[in-house]
Amino acid sequence: MKKTLQAALQEARVIWLVLLMALTACSGGTQSLKPVISIITPVEGARFGVGETIMLQVAAASSNNVVRIELRLNNAIVATAQNDDPSPTFSAQINYTPNQSGTLTLMATAIDGTGGSSEPYVLNIIIGEDELFSVPLPTQPVQPTQTPPPGVIGDNGCTLSATFVTDVTIPDNTAIDAGKSFIKTWRMRNTSSCAWESGYKLKFLSDDIMGATPEMAIPPTPKDAEVDISVQFTAPVTSGTYTSSWKLVEPGGKLFGNRVFVVINVP
CATH class of the missing domain: 2.60.40.10 (Immunoglobulins)
Structure with a gap:
């Protein structure tokens, strides 16, 4: 690759x-x-x-x-x-x-x-947008825990949001041998106003897809419940640091929730 x-x-x-x-x-x-x-x-x-x-x-x-x-x-x-x-x-x-x-x-x-x-x-x-923006004085420093982004209104009228909880496998900057397959698992919390039924997926956004399937279905998840989402990757054959960015998407195609990453080092 x-x-x-x-x-x-x-x-x-x-x-x-x-x-x-x-x-x-x-x-x-x-x-x-x-x-x-x-x-x-x-x-x-x-x-x-x-x-x-x-x-x-x-x-x-x-x-x-x-x-x-x-x-x-x-x-x-x-x-x-x-x-x-x-x-x-x-x-x-x-x-x-x-x-x-x-x-x-x-x-x-x-x-x-x-x-x-x-x-x-x-x-x-x-x-958000492409155009340059004159930013006012910044907010206070954030705490280590993540805050869910503002909710997105889904096609079913539900206010959709999700929070990243933890990396279950492959912490950031894990060393992975060239060409080796590995499974990254993220834990997410459903902070939406409704359950995630069938049709919700984790979608590839940017950086390096590393041989993964671009969209992965996630199991139905009740409101306020946590779910583990796994994606199989293959480490590139060239040494370096690689990042893959992903985000949840509802059945109508709207992205929502915290972006999640996998970051690996190939020796």
């Missing part, structure tokens, strides 16, 4: 960061290097819904130890990841939930033990 352009860009960012980390490790304390940082996922131009929690995978390095990572919007901090045991390298997941549509410019910065900061890593993402 050929690597997608987005996967190749992700791999390039990972390789770039690893090289800088190696340089940091080799400095042996004789040279103080400015912190460096990279947002591994999502990719530039990724699309999300208003109220949908965005999960950013961020990695940083510094010869003076990374103490925290800051995420900014409009020059104001909207989320942070604290490194409780400062170290030369640090990676974290930072969650942010946008509340208005438009193109958002997020900036991630690494702070080291001396108070020094990296150059910001800039990521543009599209929320």
Whole structure:
């Protein structure tokens, strides 16, 4: 299987960061290097819904130890990841939930033990619509738990929503051998105003499909109940970091609920 352009860009960012980390490790304390940082996922131009929690995978390095990572919007901090045991390298997941549509410019910065900061890593993402949007002051930093996006009205009049609960299998950044098949299982909660009957599916959205079936039927799920949804993938034959994005869809074709991901590393 050929690597997608987005996967190749992700791999390039990972390789770039690893090289800088190696340089940091080799400095042996004789040279103080400015912190460096990279947002591994999502990719530039990724699309999300208003109220949908965005999960950013961020990695940083510094010869003076990374103490925290800051995420900014409009020059104001909207989320942070604290490194409780400062170290030369640090990676974290930072969650942010946008509340208005438009193109958002997020900036991630690494702070080291001396108070020094990296150059910001800039990521543009599209929320809802394509056009540029002048975003007001950001909301407060989100908590680790996800909030369901605003409900979508289905063809049956039901207000549809769903919340991601946990990764049952294949946590993000799991190493999978090239060409190996694996099953990713997500646990979702039905936060809709009705039960999910027949015809509800999990649908492929973007990034790399990795040989999966584009739509997977989910079992009938009562209101407020949880359901495990599984998809079989095949790891690409080329090394790198790969992401596949999915979302629930009702029988009439309307997407709803939190987007879910599988993120793997092929050695």
